[in-house]
Amino acid sequence: MNVIERVARVLAGQFYSRNAGGTEEHAADLVDREWPHFAADALAVMKTLREPTAEMAAAGDSASWHRMVEAALEDARTKTANSLH
Template identity: 50%
Template sequence: MPISELSAVERIARVLAAERLSVNGEGYEPSAGDEVEAEWPLYIGQAVAILKTLREPDIVMANAGDAGVWQAMVEAALADYEGDPSDE
């Protein structure tokens, strides 16, 4: 299984920024890479909120694997984040 070199918080924040900026989402930019690179930190608070929501797997997720492992992985991703999302 591939393992990302970016944190979960950063990856989610980048997706949120790209969704807003890219023509493939709700945006207007046909090539939004530079804008996403500049703006993804603005989405860190939202990314943390999404991860907090995902701490508890739903029934489908729990049936697919070990719910305790899932929760531990999401908690680790949150613990890896070294900021205060309320500062955003």
């Protein structure tokens, strides 16, 4: 599971699950089915995270963070492209 799917599943869970503000008491099957509809939002979140905040940069290596997020985005692009063939 790539990072886009992971984030999309969290977003779907938040949307559907009663535990997070949704209406479904048991949302797991719904999340399994519907997470792809949240992939664009997940991609937007990951693109936003490419650049660390000042607090994040002060706590660690900004260049490494940027490379890790870019690697996750590239992995998602590759898997998406491969699924279209």
